[in-house]
Amino acid sequence: MTRTATTNGTLPTPVQDPELGSFLLRLRKKNTDTSSHKLTVDSYYQYWDSDRKSLENTENSVAERRSNSDKLTNHFYDLVTDFYEYGWGTSFHFARMFRESSFKQCISQHEHYLALKLGLKPGMECVDVGCGVGGPLREIAKFSGAYVTGLNNNAYQVERCRHLAKEAGLSSLCKAVKGDFQNMPFPSNSLDAAYAIEACCHASRLENVYGEVFRVLKPGGMFACYEWLTTDRYDETNPAQKKIIHDVEEGNSISKLYTVPQCLTVLKTLGFEIIEYCDLASSEAPLQEAQDPWYLPLQGSYSLNLEQLHRWRMTPLGRWMTDKMVLTLETLRMAPSGTRKVSSLLNLAADALVKAGQQEIFTPMFFFLVRKPETPVAAPAAAAFSRADTVGH
Template sequence: MSVSSNIFILLRNTSSSLTSTTTTIKLLSSSTTTTITAAITTTATEVITSSTSTSILLKQPIAIHLLNNSTKEKKSMIRRTNDNVKKEVSLYNSLFAGSTVADKRKAQYKNLVTSYYSLVTDFYEYGWGQSFHFANRFRGETLAESIQRHESYLALKMNLKPDDKVLDLGCGVGGPLRRIAYLTGAHVTGITISEYQIQRAKKIGVPANCQFIQGDFMKLPFEDNSFDHVYTIEAVCHAPDKAKCFAEVIRVLKPGGSLVGYDWCLTDKYDSQNRDHVETKRLIEEGDALPDLKSTHQLVADLKSVEFTVEESRIIPEGDIPWYQPLKGGDSFLTLNNFRTSFLGRLLTRNTIWLLEKTRIAAQGSLATLNILETARDGVVRGGESDIFTPYFFFLARKSS
C-alpha cells in the first residue's frame, strides 16, 4: 500500500511493548505538513475508513519508509580534506591518554564531543546512514527499518500534534528529526554542539517545519517553557553532568511536557570489580566520546533530582537480531549498507582510507579517526555480548503541570 498526499502518519500501539502483535496506524489529513510519499510494508487484516481518517489494523510489526527523506548526494567518508583533522585527532586522544580520568573529560566535554563528531560524522553517515543510533531488530526487518521503527516509537510516546513545538536534544545530522517531523507535522528544533553536523544537516535538507541550531545542551539557548516535548536519542551520555542537563530540559519544557529518550547505560550486570567489565567500559568511553558511562539507576536518579516525574523507564527488550550484530559482522551482504558494516567492508574501508591518506586525497588523521571507531566497535560489541551495556535504556519523564 502506498499513500501520496498532504498527510502525516502516526503510529498507535495497543500496548507499551514493542513486540505487541497488534498495531494500528492512522493516516490523518494535515494541511500543515509538506507533501510526502510513504509505503507501509505489512499485511492489513482490517481497514476502516471515514471522512477524517483511515485506520489500518495490522497483525505484524510494521516498517515505514519515508521515500522523500533521502538525499541524492553520494555517500562519502572523506568530505573533510583540511588539515584540522590531524589536530582534532590529537586533541581527542589526549583526553584518554595515560592516566587521564573522567573528571578531566568532564571539564573539557565541549572539546571532547565537538572534536569527536567533527571526526566521525562522515564515517557514521557512510556506514550507518543519517540516524546515528542503534535499535532492537526483528526477524525479516532490515537495519534501516528497525531504526525507523525505533524513532517512530518516540513520536508515539510523545503523542505529538501538528501544532506542538518539539526539541531534539543532540540531533546529529537530523535523521530522526526529519522522520518525526514528517510523521507528526510537529515543529521540531534540533540542537547539536557540533558545527560540522549543523553544516551537514543543512546540506542534506531542512523541512519547512524544522530548524537546526548549534548549541550546548548543558546551557540551552531557549526561553523558559519553550517546548511542548523534548526527545533525545543516545545523546545525554555525552553530558558531563546529566542532572544539570536535565535541569536545562525541564526549564525549557512547558508545564505537563514530556522528555522521552533512549540513552547509553551500564546494566545491573556491570561489576566494577571485574577487570573485563572495567576494560569494556573504558573502550566504550574512549571510542564514543563519553566522559563517564553511568548506570540505568543513576540516570533515573538524575531525572528525579530535578523534579521530573519518571513515568516509564526500562531497557528495550532485545529483538530477534542482537542490536550489535551489524558491527560484529555476519549480516547479509544483499545490500550495500550491510556490506559496509561487515568485516570485509570494514577491511576495504581501512585499506581505501590508508591509500587516500598516503596520496593526500584524504586528510591526514583520517586513518586515526577510523582507529577511534574501531575502539568504539570493540567496546560496544563486548558490552552487548556480556550484557553489561545497553544503548537503548528508554525513559519517559514529565514536568509537573
C-alpha cells in the same frame, strides 16, 4: 582559498562542506587543510592517553574529560560525522532489530516509538536534544507533523542538518540550532515536548542536560529518551569489563557512563514524574523473541540475503575494508593526516560495543518517558547541582 573555523577560539576545525554527498569528496575537502585535521585528531586522543597506560585509577582523567566535554565532543564529531554517514546513514543510533524488518525500517520504527510515546502531533513544538545531522528529526517531523528543532553544539553537523532538511523539503517543520544542551538557548516553559536519542551521554553530567530539558518544557510537557548506560551486570572492579566499557567511552566521546540507578535518581531529583522506563536492549525486555541483538549490524552475520549485503559496511569485514581504503588514501596524500586514526578509533568502538552487548554490561537504549509536573515544584532541584563540571559552557 582554504577556510578554517575555531572551536572555543583555540583550535582550528577541519574544512568541511555540508553539501557534499560523497564520503570521498568530503575526505578530499578536508585534505585542503591537513594541519587542522591532524590537530583535531591529536587533541581528541590526548584526553585518553593516561588511561591507555593504566585503568587502575581514572578519576583525574575522567574529571578532565568532564570539564572539557564540549571540546571533546566537538572534536569527536568533526572527525567521525562523515564516517558515520558513510557506514551507518544519517540516524546515528542503534535500534531494536526486528527480524521481519530491514535495518532502515528498524531505525525508523525506533524513532516513531518516541513520537508515539510523546503524543506528537501537528502544531506541537519539540526539541531534539543533540540532533546529529538530523535523521531522526526529519523522520519524526514527517511521521508526526510536529515542529521539531534540533539542538547541536557541532557547527558542521548543524549545517549538514539544515542542508539535508532543505533537500528533503522539510525546512518548514525542521530547524537546526547551534547551542549547548547543558545551557539551552530556549526560554523557560516554552516547549511542548523533548526527546534525546543516544546523545545525553556526551554531557559532562546527565543532571546538567536533564535539568535544562526540565527548564524549557512547559508544565505537563514530556521528555522521552534512549540513554547509553551501564547495566547491573557491569562490575567496574573486573579489569576485562572495565577495559570494554572504557573502549566504548573512548570510541564514542563519553567522559563517564552512568548506571541505570544513577540515571533514574537524577530524573527524580530534578523533579520529573517518571511515567515508564525499560532497558529495551535487555534479553528480558518485551518482544526479544522477535529480534536479533541490537549489535548485530556491527557483529555481522555474513548471510547472502540482500539485507545483510546492504549492511556490509557496518560489519567487521566492511570496516576492515574501509580502514584499508583510508590507509591507502592517506598514504597517497589523498586524505588528510590522521584519517586512519579516526578509522581505528571507530573500529575500537564497534568491537567494544559488540563485546559489551554480548555480556549485557551496557545498553544503548535504556528508554524512559518522564513528565514535568503540571504544578511548579518548589525550588527546582536543577539549580542545586553544581556547574563546576561545565567549564567552557
